[in-house]
Amino acid sequence: MDENDLNSDHVNSDTTVDDDDADCYYDFFIKGDDPMDPEDAKSHQGSGQKYTILNQADMRKRQEDVIAEVSTVLSVSGATATILLRHFNWSVGNVHEAWFADEDDVRKRVGLLDYDKQLSDVNAGDRASCGICFDVYPRDRIFSVGCGHPFCRECWGGYIRSAINNGPGCLTLRCPDPSCSAAADRDVIDMLALSDDDKKKYSQYLLRSYVEENKKIKWCPGPDCEYAVEFDGGGGGEDSWDVSCLCYYSFCWNCLEDSHRPVDCQTVSSWLSKNTDESETKIWILARTKPCPRCQKSIEKNGGCMHMTCNPPCRYEFCWICLGDWYNHGTCNRYNEAADVEADKNREDAEKYVTKYTHYYDRWAANHSSRQKAIADMQRVQSMQIRRLIETQGKAGYELLFITDAWEQIIGCRQVLKWTYAYGYYLPENEHTKRRLFEFLQGEAEKGLERLHECAELELNQFLVDYGRPSEGFREFEVKLKGLTMVTRKYFEKLVRALENGLSEVQVSGSEEIGQNIPMTSAEG
Amino acid sequence: MANSNLPRRIIKETQRLLSEPAPGISASPSEDNMRYFNVMILGPAQSPYEGGVFKLELFLSEEYPMAAPKVRFLTKIYHPNIDKLGRICLDILKDKWSPALQIRTVLLSIQALLSAPNPDDPLSENIAKHWKTNETEAVETAKEWTRLYATGA
Ligand SMILES: [Zn+2]
Ligand SMILES: [Zn+2]
Ligand SMILES: [Zn+2]
Ligand SMILES: [Zn+2]
Ligand SMILES: [Zn+2]
Ligand SMILES: [Zn+2]
Numbered sequence: 001m002d003e004n005d006l007n008s009d010h011v012n013s014d015t016t017v018d019d020d021d022a023d024c025y026y027d028f029f030i031k032g033d034d035p036m037d038p039e040d041a042k043s044h045q046g047s048g049q050k051y052t053i054l055n056q057a058d059m060r061k062r063q064e065d066v067i068a069e070v071s072t073v074l075s076v077s078g079a080t081a082t083i084l085l086r087h088f089n090w091s092v093g094n095v096h097e098a099w100f101a102d103e104d105d106v107r108k109r110v111g112l113l114d115y116d117k118q119l120s121d122v123n124a125g126d127r128a129s130c131g132i133c134f135d136v137y138p139r140d141r142i143f144s145v146g147c148g149h150p151f152c153r154e155c156w157g158g159y160i161r162s163a164i165n166n167g168p169g170c171l172t173l174r175c176p177d178p179s180c181s182a183a184a185d186r187d188v189i190d191m192l193a194l195s196d197d198d199k200k201k202y203s204q205y206l207l208r209s210y211v212e213e214n215k216k217i218k219w220c221p222g223p224d225c226e227y228a229v230e231f232d233g234g235g236g237g238e239d240s241w242d243v244s245c246l247c248y249y250s251f252c253w254n255c256l257e258d259s260h261r262p263v264d265c266q267t268v269s270s271w272l273s274k275n276t277d278e279s280e281t282k283i284w285i286l287a288r289t290k291p292c293p294r295c296q297k298s299i300e301k302n303g304g305c306m307h308m309t310c311n312p313p314c315r316y317e318f319c320w321i322c323l324g325d326w327y328n329h330g331t332c333n334r335y336n337e338a339a340d341v342e343a344d345k346n347r348e349d350a351e352k353y354v355t356k357y358t359h360y361y362d363r364w365a366a367n368h369s370s371r372q373k374a375i376a377d378m379q380r381v382q383s384m385q386i387r388r389l390i391e392t393q394g395k396a397g398y399e400l401l402f403i404t405d406a407w408e409q410i411i412g413c414r415q416v417l418k419w420t421y422a423y424g425y426y427l428p429e430n431e432h433t434k435r436r437l438f439e440f441l442q443g444e445a446e447k448g449l450e451r452l453h454e455c456a457e458l459e460l461n462q463f464l465v466d467y468g469r470p471s472e473g474f475r476e477f478e479v480k481l482k483g484l485t486m487v488t489r490k491y492f493e494k495l496v497r498a499l500e501n502g503l504s505e506v507q508v509s510g511s512e513e514i515g516q517n518i519p520m521t522s523a524e525g
Numbered sequence: 526m527a528n529s530n531l532p533r534r535i536i537k538e539t540q541r542l543l544s545e546p547a548p549g550i551s552a553s554p555s556e557d558n559m560r561y562f563n564v565m566i567l568g569p570a571q572s573p574y575e576g577g578v579f580k581l582e583l584f585l586s587e588e589y590p591m592a593a594p595k596v597r598f599l600t601k602i603y604h605p606n607i608d609k610l611g612r613i614c615l616d617i618l619k620d621k622w623s624p625a626l627q628i629r630t631v632l633l634s635i636q637a638l639l640s641a642p643n644p645d646d647p648l649s650e651n652i653a654k655h656w657k658t659n660e661t662e663a664v665e666t667a668k669e670w671t672r673l674y675a676t677g678a
Contacts, residue, residue, distance in 0.1 A: 132590055132624045133534045149625070159624055162591035169620075176625040178617070 051231045051253065053246050054217065056207070059228055063090075063210045070095050079185035082206070083110050086171055089213040111174055111183030113146045130155050132176060143192065145175050147182035157194035160184070164198050168205045221256050222249025229253060240500075241265070250415075260419045262499035263426075271422040275361065292316055293323040305453040306366070321363060357425070364421035370453075371414035377457065378407035385464060392466045393474050402478060406456045406485045413449045413492050420445070423499055434503050445495050452484040531559050535585060538628050550632045552583065560585040564596070564632060568675065569640040573667035574602070577675030581611070581635070583628065593622035594631055603663075603670040605644040605653035613638070614648035 054062070069092055070081035081095075087110045088094040098106050107113070128142045129135065132155035142150045151159070155176075163170040173184040186206065193199045211217050217230045225247040240261055241254040251258055255265040257272070292299050292308075294316040299308065306320040317326040386400050420442050427435055459481075463471050498505070539559070542552045549567040554560070564581040568574030580599040586592055596618065598611030606614040617626055617634055647653030656663040 133532065134537045135533060151625075155624065158591050162588065162624075176623050178621070178623045178626055178630075 051229050051243050053220075054228045054230055056226060059207055059211060059217075063207060066090060066092050074099055077185075077187065079187040080112060083112065083183055083185050086206075086209055086213075089215075090210055108181075111172075111181045113182050132159065143188075145182045145184050145188055147175050147177070147180050149175050149177040149180055149182075151176055153192060156188075156192040160189055160193050160202075161195075161198050164193075164201050164205070168209060170202060171205055171209055218253060218256065220245040220247060220249060221251055222247045225249060259415055260422075261416060262496045263419045263423045267422055267426055268419070271364075271425070274357070290320070290323065293318055305370070305450055305457055307450070307454055307458075321366060360421045360425040364418050367414050367418035367421070371411055371418065374407060374411045374414060374453070378404065378411065381407055381460075385460065388464050393463060393470045395470075402482045402485070403456070403460070406452065406481050409485045409489050410449065410453050410456060413445070413452075413488060416492050416496055417442075417445060417449060420495075420499065437503055438499070441495055441498065445491060448484075448488050448491055452481075452488045455481055455484055534590060535559065542628060547629055547633055547636075549636060550629075552628060552632060560589075562628070566632065566636050566639070568671060569636060572640045573664045574604075574639045574671050574675070577671035579639075579675055583631075585628075590624040590626075593618045593626075594628060596631060596635065601670060601674040603652060603667040604639070605642050605647045605649055605656045606638055608648045612648065614646060 052058075066085060067078050067081045070076070070085055071078045073096060074081065074084070076084070084095045084099070084106070085092070088098065127136050127138055128150040130137060130142065130152035131149060132151050135152065137152050141152055143153060143156055144150055159176050160170070160173070163173050170189075173189075174180065175182040175184065186202070189202050190199060193202065211219060211228045216232070217228050219225075220227045220229055220243075222245055225245060227245050227247060229243050229245065231241070231243070231253045241252045242250060242259045242261060243253045244250040244259075252260055252265060252268075255268060257265070257268050260268045263271075290299060291297065292310040292314060295310060295314040297311065297314070299310055307326055308318050308320045310316040310318070318324060319326055319329050322329075382404060386397065386403065389395060389400055389403075390397060420438075424435075424438060424442065427438055429435070455477075459477060463474055463477065536559075539554055546552070549569065550565070552562045552564045554562050562583040562585075564583050566579045566581060568577035568579065577600075579602060581596055582599055584595045586595065596613060598607055598613065600611075602611070608614075613635060615634060615638060617623075617631060642656060644653040644656035652663070655666070
């Protein structure tokens with residue numbers, strides 16, 4: 001089966017998903033939307049990609065390019081160009097501007113000596129005494145950076161090493177003489193450093209400086225990631241800042257938090273600072289354990305999906321979020337303001353705020369930890385379950401890619417769903433129609449995702465047992481999981497777009513109708 | 526013993542410190558450790574420390590001269606850039622250190638710091654505050670401490 005087959009499979013399976021209401025929940029999204037196109041759905045960094053992932057070699061190349069440019073235009077050595085660029089935050093324009101406005105001033109600021117003065121060695125003669133170790137050396141063992149202050153090769157080496165070990169300050173290294181500002185450039189380092197290791201560290205600092213002071217490039221904040229990302233587009237508005245690094249970490253290039261569509265960076269920062277204001281640990285415990293609604297025993301959430309089963313002998317199955325019975329359970333994302341108003345009649349406003357906040361925080365946090373769990377699960381799936389399935393189902397590895405696909409989708413959707421709770425928290429309470437539409441869409445998203453998550457997490461297990469032959473149901477499972485993956489992907493994409501548009505279709509139709517019609521549409525489907 | 530392979534630089538610096546001491550400063554290596562110096566600085570004239578004899582210790586680590594010497598006051602002193610433990614806030618002892626500086630330059634700088642306290646870059650918040658809000662009174666305290674701790678005995 002090649003890539004195309006996999007895709008057409010997706011499309012076909014669409015009609016075979018057991019529960020077809022998945023299909024109709026995009027009907028009421030923005031009209032005139034693109035027809036379904038699995039290609040475009042698959043890649044979040046397709047043709048519209050506005051960023052470039054840079055590895056160390058790419059960064060070095062870019063750095064060398066700007067150095068070469070400045071070096072050519074100003075007729076200075078590459079090492080001198082490097083000093084100038086570093087001083088002016090790697091902006092070629094700023095170097096040129098300052099240099100041509102007042103070359104002498106720039107030279108003075110960065111410690112570049114005038115060529116005329118360079119010959120005025122203090123100690124003329126065959127031998128000179130090193131200003132650090134005080135030993136006397138023949139001229140050819142003594143170096144100065146054009147200023148004439150003599151230091152021996154070994155002392156230069158030690159001086160350079162200690163500067164490098166002290167950190168990025170080594171990039172502005174000057175002559176060891178405290179009264180002298182002559183710069184020791186990278187040619188000096190190359191010539192006098194004690195070891196290749198020192199040279200390597202120096203060039204690493206140089207590269208870091210290039211990335212960190214460059215306005216268009218940022219390091220990927222992913223753990224242990226060494227890639228940097230150059231962002232070319234404007235971002236904001238319709239364009240997202242979302243970046244997906246080669247290390248699989250996806251983040252917002254603008255604020256460097258985890259990807260947070262559909263909410264903007266400002267909302268993320270308010271939400272996150274609100275969260276740290278609340279007692280963090282207390283809230284996390286709250287988010288991880290709850291009493292079983294039947295037996296009251298505390299039960300810790302360990303699975304990724306919201307379908308909880310209490311420990312034996314109780315075995316009560318309930319929804320983690322609303323604690324409702326799992327089987328008589330519709331949606332539970334809706335914040336029931338009316339009920340709260342009733343209950344809160346005599347309470348303080350502050351308490352209302354806490355109630356509301358806790359509602360959204362609980363769900364935000366639940367999706368957050370569910371996502372963390374899913375990431376761990378996916379690793380386990382990739383390392384163990386797939387291998388197991390190859391044995392038990394007699395499949396080739398590439399035939400099982402749909403499972404990884406599903407998990408990646410779950411992880412991505414958990415992220416979106418998580419941030420929709422921050423979205424909901426900040427959605428004005430007086431915009432009733434919008435709130436209703438939002439809560440409906442979010443509820444459907446949640447249901448759809450739960451279905452996918454449960455299928456990937458629980459239904460897969462039965463196929464891990466080895467009966468000596470492929471299981472009969474496996475093909476069905478495959479079709480179902482693929483279908484759910486695609487349906488969920490499409491749904492979430494549209495959800496994100498709709499929320500990013502501020503649910504503008506509410507304004508367009510200008511009435512309560514949409515909000516009222518939606519549940520009907522769903523029921524019909 | 527650490528003294529056996531003492532770098533020539535340290536030997537030369539020591540010889541010069543002993544043979545041509547800077548005015549108001551004496552520094553001599555300890556007998557059992559040539560990297561450890563007993564230092565005395567006379568309180569500079571026209572400073573609140575005038576008339577006082579201040580004892581310091583100075584140690585040259587293995588990294589010296591790539592790293593600055595470690596210096597601290599042993600005599601109690603009331604000064605905004607010197608804390609209770611005698612530690613000194615002086616740029617050349619930290620980021621402005623250069624291996625082309627020497628023990629002599631360090632001690633001269635410390636002497637200069639006694640002449641010109643800098644409450645804007647304090648090590649001791651309380652003393653610096655005192656200095657800035659009521660310099661006359663702070664100077665009096667410094668004189669008092671000098672009399673109490675840095676004279677006689
Ligand atoms: Zn030397
Ligand atoms: Zn120099
Ligand atoms: Zn990365
Ligand atoms: Zn952001
Ligand atoms: Zn129970
Ligand atoms: Zn529920």
